[in-house]
Amino acid sequence: MDARKNRIVARAHEIGFDLVGITDAAPFVHAQHVFHARVEAGLLGQWSYGSDAVRQRCTPTQTLDGARSIVCTATSYLTEDTPHDPHAPGLRGAVSRYAWGRDYHRVLRERLEELASFIRFEQPDARCVACVDTGPLVDRAAAVRAGIGWFGKNGNVLTRDFGSYVFLAELITDLELEPDVPLRKYCGSCAVCVERCPTGAISADGAVDARRCISDAMQLKGPIPRHLRKAIGNRVWGCDDCQTTCPVNVRKSTTASGRGDPSFRPLPHAGPSVDLPAMLHMTKSEFRGWFGPTAMAWRGKAVLQRNAAVALGNSRDRAAVPHLVAALADRKPLVRGHAAWALGELGGEDARAALTLLLESEPDAFVREEATLALRSAEASARAVA
Ligand code: B12
Ligand code: SF4
Ligand code: SF4
DSSP states (O other), X not given: OOHHHHHHHHHHHHHTOXXXXXXEOOOOHHHHHHHHHHHHTTTTTTOOOOHHHHXXXXXXXXXXXXXXXXXXEEEEOOOSOOOOOTTOOSSEEEEOGGGSSSOHHHHHHHHHHHHHHHHHHHSTTOOEEEEOSSSSSOHHHHHHHTTSOEEOTTSSEEBTTTBTOEEEEEEEESSOOOOOOOOOOOOTTOOHHHHHOTTOOBOTTSOBXXXXXXXXXXXXXXXXXXXXXXXXXXXXXOOOXXXXXXXXXXXXXXXXXXXXXXXXXXXXXXXXXXXXXHHHTOOHHHHHHHHTTSTTOTTOHHHHHHHHHHHHHTSOOGGGHHHHHHHTTOSOHHHHHHHHHHHHXXXXXXXXXXXXXXXXXXXXXXXXXXXXXXXXXXXXXHHHHO
């Protein structure tokens, strides 16, 4: 290893990155081809990247003129906390592991900036651009070419030491650094995630259809498609099913230190599970205080309230009914409409009465449609019981 690379890698580990690999800045030709094909097939759903955006994400020199290398990192977010069962009855909702601590965009950007400062201290004329998630780079393709891990059929990059519970982040730089070699590893005949994905979103050749993915549905701006709502269970953000079932993730260590990264430990209000009625009725300042520091806040308050309403509809707990009835008066049609759906799922006389009352005065077409269908479903279950 060249001495400069050695020092950068050592410093990156000190800063808190668990895995570090280097690749050159050549275009990601195969990834661009795969990416294009998926956009064409509509598999990216709401992430409607145009051809220019796809090309830029796969061409590092478009982001940094004169780029020569990419320092790729992976940081484990696995902590020892137990996830909440997304199908447990009751008034608590499951948060995906990646979202229950501090927002990884902020944490990793701070670390990348620290690494860039170190590089500039060593080489004052070096230029660096930090990329994490929303940055203009295909994070997974870069990590794979830098030897950090391999593509799993569930779409995630799998790593030998930390499994797939890693965040990916990169520094594109004009420094010439010796590239690492990609790993020669594949899923082989395993297809556990393909079989266990609750919505059948993963194809046998390892392409994720975002339109059927629960993680995607929770981030939609508008209504959650009806056919996905039951499979969501009590989840309010993200979905980990294709990771918890993956054999590569069994008994994986938590960070290089083995103690779990303190930044990704559960925050008080956004831990492995949240109080669903509290989320459904939160004020703006509660939203900012509870979820602002996490990666769950970027779509805004109404989206989380909508998710909480769906989770309560799947709670199999009649204690949810009064909370949902109260949410029928929410200012946002998105919240009212999903609360109506949830009441239809729980049924009962009180739910039917509230839906009937809502239909007498509701002006919004989407909410009216949801309430009409919900009332029908609640009436059908009442008939079935009688
Ligand atoms: C949009 C997005 C999503 C969307 C769409 C995901 C998708 N599958 O495309 C949704 C909301 C569904 C999503 C969900 C999740 N995401 Co996301 N997401 C992104 C984001 C912002 C862009 C991904 C993208 O460009 N997709 C387009 C597709 C075409 O590209 P790709 O996913 O990189 O896939 C490449 C491979 O298919 C590759 N490829 C090339 N050759 C080959 C060969 C083989 C055999 C295979 C299989 C693939 C392959 O080509 C593609 C292009 O590079 C990235 C961050 C980033 N900048 O890359 C995070 C990112 C991929 N997400 C991440 C995470 C953690 C998740 C979730 C696990 C969160 C959760 N628990 O709910 C889920 C997992 C869902 C899943 N099974 O994919 C991490 C993944 C970390 C890792 N270990 O891989 C990333 C990298 C964010 C980060 N910086 O850490 N995500
Ligand atoms: S995140 Fe959930 S819904 Fe999406 S592909 Fe994985 S298991 Fe399927
Ligand atoms: S469950 Fe099996 S097929 Fe899916 S990513 Fe893990 S090893 Fe690959």
